Amino acid sequence: MHLTYLEAIRQGIWEEMERDPTVFCIGEDIGIYGGAFKVTDGFIDRFGPERVIDTPIAESAIVGAAFGAALTGMRPVAEFQFMDFIGCAFNQITNMVAKAHYRWGAPAPLVVRGPSGGNVHGGPFHSQNPEMYFVHTPGLKVVCPATAYDAKGLIKSAIRDNNPVIFFEHKYLYRRIKDDVPADDYIVPLGEARVARAGHDLSIITYAAMVHVALEAAEQLSKEGIELEVLDLRTLSPLDRQAIAETVRRTNKVMILHEDVRTGGIAGEITAIINEEAFDSLDGPILRLTALDTPVPFAPPQEEFFLPKVSDVIRETRKLLAY
């Protein structure tokens, strides 16, 4: 079936709720309204209000209650209306949930999911990429799909995983991309990157909406005979160290591209990993192309300046190729 990225996520959650009676949804406006982005549209009719729970505006309670239910053997899928609001549950996620297995052997099979990312004129509180706070926290898995196919497969994996998974859905991609998505039960494993485009001149390591920016840049450069390889990380934690090392060994030049801010973004982490795993394969410095170290600005010309663009990727690629 040809589905949008959003429809693929909806289908994935739906299938898991059909398949496993311990799966339920909890969040704000997810019931009769079907969710602010309509991801859970129709769920309450099919699964009933017991399994599609509308909560007060209380993110600490949403995560805390999801964790409590998980302790009794349920598999909650907790929605954040915007992942920007994850700050409101930061303590529950990083201190209560993330440390549970290490401290007292309590698995927390919950998924925290919601829309993140910019390029939608959302301003500072509806456009964030907060993933690194959680990549930085041991005990959590962090997933950022870039395609509709992966979105469905990864949300199903996340729900089946016994660990807490923070699932960042890029809101720019929700309705803008469509893919062939099988109507059946398939999963995409967590912790595995995917070569989105094979190439030999330079690797772009990236994730989420920037995968499509990288692919567009690759298309344009291909006309000049330059073949870029694009590695879609898919899972940010745990990172696929092997795939990262392999792409470096294939092309010897690396650019890391992400929409997250520069400082503390995953480019620094990946650079360190390449240093550890494949230093000898490098023919040039590792470049990173990221957003500015500012909050996400609201005015369209400002936001355009803030975000990495196809033209930025092409320019920086030429520089690194010339090294």
Next chain:
Amino acid sequence: MAKKHKPKAKHSGSNHRPHSAPKGRAASATRTYSILDYRLEKPSFHLRQVRDGDTVRYEVTGTLDGAVPPIRDSKYLSKQQCIEIYRWMLLNRKMEAALENLYKQGKVVGGVYFGLGQEACSCASAYALKPDEWLGPMIRNQGSLLVRGFSPRDIMMQYMAKAGSPTKGRDASSHFGDLQQKNVVAPISTLGDLIPVLAGVALGARLQGKNIAVMTYIGDGGQSTGVTYEGLNFAAVQNLGLVLFVENNLWGYSTPADMQFRVEDLAERAIAYGIPGVIADGTDACQIYDAAHEACERARRGEGPTLIEAKMMRMKGHAIHDAAEYVPKPLFEYWKKRDPIARFDNYLVNVKKWLTRAEHEKLVAEVDAQLEADREFAVASPMPKPETAAGGTCCEPGCHDIKPKYGVPKVRTEKVSSARRAQAALHLK
């Protein structure tokens, strides 16, 4: 010799529903609410900061010379159960005394937290839970951990960071739990965070078809946090069986209750959540049990949460390093006379005559012997190997087999073809 009397429950009207105006008069412009108060004395003190020469100190005002009331006969507990609760309280106190000694011998890692003066609340409350119900203890509720089936050696090994501790050395004090049998949620250091979690436990159980009581605690200081509000409000609006003990022991570290909130009694907060509120004497094990039992029964009937305020005082500092010199001496004297173990001791031996002096001595000797055996075991047990710091952050395949504890949730099971299911998921209209 204390008088025998059967006190009536002191409350005016129905709990938290507004009173209607007398007949023939226009309806009043203000509503009134009421809170159940089981206490046989209703002291009121206030602490404020005053300048005294070149220092600033706390001064207490209020009536501090009232006579100690009798223990209020329980409506539910049998003689045997009272003696059991007393035994837990003794074990609680003596275990903490042993911990203090271990600390002074340099065997404890980090600090020690005491629930001195709060043993009746910890033990009698947890005693009201059924085995398949859940508890979320706070730092001073070590007595409740004992009631749930952990042993003094478990707690001692936690404090001494031993390899055999319930967290294998990875966390301290009462920060441990058990999913399989004892149904205890491990606390974290930040306060109030257990409240939404225990609400979620009740939610999970309800999704599996069972209304259970779940119990947790929060202090007069801890209840100031935002997550306390979020969690209790969530439990209330979702009608979950959360029994919340607000342990008003008058001090949050060095900050008196008067600087944490403005209401006279924290039980009044229940009105704001739309749930019943109860005040009980935290040094009277019978009152605590009765309040806990009634709240648990409400929870099991699916009638939602209850807020119980237990009034008492923290009789040591915040932790072992804190001498609590900021507490005005008259306040210590007042609450010392109301020591929960001395009161219950007197009740069992002198008032009800349920324990002879000889039986009492035998009970104390048994508790002492149990503690000594556990202490020896804990002291002799090894420290963790250094490399055990690594690993265990994630649940790996084969590590845990997660199953619903109360049974597979009953959900709609109409068979739908896969194509139709995919269609339905898309809601192509």
